[in-house]
Amino acid sequence: MAKKKISIKDIARELGISITTVSFILNGKAKEKRISDEMTKKVQNYIKEVGYTPSYLAQSLRLGKSKVIVFMIEDISNQFFASIARMIEERAYKNGYKIIYCSTENDTEKAKELINTFKIRNVDGFIITPTPGLEPTIQELLEEDLALVLFDRWVPSINCSYVIVENEKSAFEATLHLIQNGCKKIAFLTVDSDQMQMKDRLQGYQKAVAENNLSSSVFKIKFHNIDEKEAYLKIIEFFRNNQGFDGVFFATNYLAFEGLQALDNLGIKVPEEVKVVSFDDHYFFNLYKPKISAIEQPLEIIAEKLMEAILHHLDSNESKHSFKKFILPNKLNIRESSSN
Known part of the structure; x- marks a missing residue:
């Protein structure tokens, strides 16, 4: 037979004190409520003896805080998101908070369901990489005065x-780097998405080629999981049907992985025949032969600013409508794939 879970009521009855007294001691309010050290120690010793564990849901309802932050991103297995997750976990713990991780897979309905689930569980705040069409749900979170920080991408219509x-x-500078190294026909391979970070990267590329009187060539690929083969086959087809490129800019590192494999299988040499740059640096790029030039995002600073922004909203009710907006610089790591 399963052992009966001990309640605050059981503790109070056993020790001959009120439920309120037990509750104050459990919630760290003994001194505030002038409960003696002797009584506090008596309750704490009994709790250890019987192995009592509090109901965190009930506790969060009483205190109005769960001390839990949701980190909702596109794919927790992605190195970029996983690295940020690890860094904010350390910072959150130091500030008395725990992190719950979840992946939306860029699925708006899944994102909505996850948000509703966590709201019911009374979490304190959300750090979210928004999916397409999530604007109404984000607006609802703000109207409900929940702590909220958007990450990796932003929504222009929401303050x-x-x-x-x-x-x-960064995309402008990377494209200009290819041009300065002799590229005259540069392909830009990106995700077919309305998300602002992808639109901004595309705009940077287009601005650089236009200012240098070159033609743009953009190939958009439907968002997909890394293990799906369809995107790789489409990239192979694109390179076969569009020969003559002397430069390729990949808008994300997972497109670069697939694109480099495609170039290799087609016998197109990097950097002799085509120079390559990718957004989102990855340790793999230093292992590849030749080493791949890539735009590195400042992971440590991103993590710091995410925690600064979410704690700004969590620490004071007055900060609910005072927003922290950070736009951070990247670094272009120039390696063998784009050099002469």
């Missing part, structure tokens, strides 16, 4: 806190 990077400027 809220966010932490993003200089996507347009």
Whole structure:
């Protein structure tokens, strides 16, 4: 037979004191309520003896705080998101908070369901990489005065806190780097998405080629999981049907993985025949032969600013409508794939 779970009521009855007294001691309010050290120690010793564990849901309802932050991103297995998750976990713990991770897989309905589930569980705040069409749900969170920070991408129509990077400027500089290294026909391979970070990267590329009187060539690929083969086959087809490129800019690292494999299978040499740059640096790019030039996002600073922004909303009711907006610079790591 399963052992009966001990309640506050059981503790109070056993020790001959009120339920309120037990509750104050459990919630760290003994001194505030002038409960003696002797009584406090008596309750704490009994709790250890019987192995009592509090109901965190009930506790959060009493205190109005769960000390839990939801980190909702596109794919927790992605190295970029996983690295940020690890860094904010450390910072959250130091500030007395725990992190719950979840992946939306860029699915808006899934994102909505997850948000509703966590709201019921009384979490304190959300750090979210928004999916397409999530604007009404984000607006609802703000109207309900929940702590909210957008991450990696922003929504122009909504006034809220966010932490993003200089996507347009970095894409412009990377494209200009290819041009300065002799590229005259540069392909831009990106995700077919209305998300602002992808639109900004595309705009940066287009601005650079236009300012240098070159033609743009953009190939958009439907969002997909890394293990899906369809995107790789489409990239192979694109390179076969569009020969003569001397430069390729991949808008994300997972497109670069597929694109480099496609170039290799087609016998197109990097950098002799085509120079390559990718957004989102990855340790794999230093292992690849030749080493791949890539735009590195400032992971440590992103994590710091995410926690600064969410704690700004969590620590004071007055900060609910005072927003933190960070746009951080990236670094272009120039390696063998784009050099002469």
